[in-house]
Amino acid sequence: MNIKSEREIALMKEAGHINYLAHKEMEKYIKPGITTAQLDKKIHDFIINHDAYPSCLGYEGFPASACICVNEEIVHGIPGKRVLKDGDIVKLDFTVRKNGYESDMTRTYLVGNVSDEIRNFVKCTEEALFVGLQQIKPGNRIGDISHAIEEYAHVHGYSVVEEFVGHGIGTEMHEDPEVPNYGKPGVGPRLKKGMTLAIEPMLNMGSKEIIIQKNNWTAVTKDGLPSVHFEHTIAVTDDGYELLTGE
Numbered sequence: 001m002n003i004k005s006e007r008e009i010a011l012m013k014e015a016g017h018i019n020y021l022a023h024k025e026m027e028k029y030i031k032p033g034i035t036t037a038q039l040d041k042k043i044h045d046f047i048i049n050h051d052a053y054p055s056c057l058g059y060e061g062f063p064a065s066a067c068i069c070v071n072e073e074i075v076h077g078i079p080g081k082r083v084l085k086d087g088d089i090v091k092l093d094f095t096v097r098k099n100g101y102e103s104d105m106t107r108t109y110l111v112g113n114v115s116d117e118i119r120n121f122v123k124c125t126e127e128a129l130f131v132g133l134q135q136i137k138p139g140n141r142i143g144d145i146s147h148a149i150e151e152y153a154h155v156h157g158y159s160v161v162e163e164f165v166g167h168g169i170g171t172e173m174h175e176d177p178e179v180p181n182y183g184k185p186g187v188g189p190r191l192k193k194g195m196t197l198a199i200e201p202m203l204n205m206g207s208k209e210i211i212i213q214k215n216n217w218t219a220v221t222k223d224g225l226p227s228v229h230f231e232h233t234i235a236v237t238d239d240g241y242e243l244l245t246g247e
């Protein structure tokens with residue numbers, strides 16, 4: 001498995017910090033009336049202005065700097081003319097590349113006044129991410145992360161999207177190992193100090209079934225109910241993990 005040096009992890013943390021700052025900056029713009037294309041432009045400019053590159057742009061032909069998903073859109077949403085409305089949720093998922101190293105971070109944002117039901121769903125999905133992260137330390141296995149996320153989702157009545165998974169990350173956006181958001185504890189690769197991972201639960205309010213739209217990118221829920229996504233990039237440390245997409 002791909003183990004990073006202290007120096008490489010420091011570089012990933014630089015990229016991750018810009019990613020975090022870009023997400024914070026977007027809080028200002030998430031309001032009813034803005035389009036997803038306008039948000040994409042803000043993200044693009046913020047990253048370029050920090051001497052970094054929005055590496056989703058051009059990745060396997062992806063046409064924008066951020067994946068932006070509203071409500072029933074799960075992942076890989078292509079920014080465009082969709083206008084945010086009061087009560088929506090919007091997910092901003094983007095990678096920042098700096099000095100040859102990647103970071104990957106997703107947050108789900110509330111647009112105006114969101115129902116308690118959806119608000120709780122958003123909160124619970126972010127908690128599921130941290131419940132997964134709590135399993136990270138040398139000697140534990142990928143399956144321990146996967147299982148913790150799945151169990152937390154199911155206890156709270158949500159389903160887990162199975163088609164998209166977390167992943168290793170480093171000089172490439174997607175490296176080994178895969179990190180599913182469901183599975184058995186005690187199985188899969190063992191975690192080692194210096195591994196760098198993007199952990200990213202996608203939970204659905206209704207069924208786990210998905211459809212890929214005709215643009216061949218965007219996944220949506222089959223039942224049209226909302227989906228929530230949170231993601232952080234971390235490094236495995238001596239006794240736990242270090243957040244790389246943080247303050």
Ligand code: MF3
Nearest residue numbers: 056059062067076093094104
């Ligand atoms: N950020 C996504 C992930 O979490 C990957 C986006 S690839 C793109 O793995 F091409 F859609 F941008």
Ligand code: CO
Nearest residue numbers: 093094104105
């Ligand atoms: Co991502």
Ligand code: CO
Nearest residue numbers: 104198200231
């Ligand atoms: Co990712």
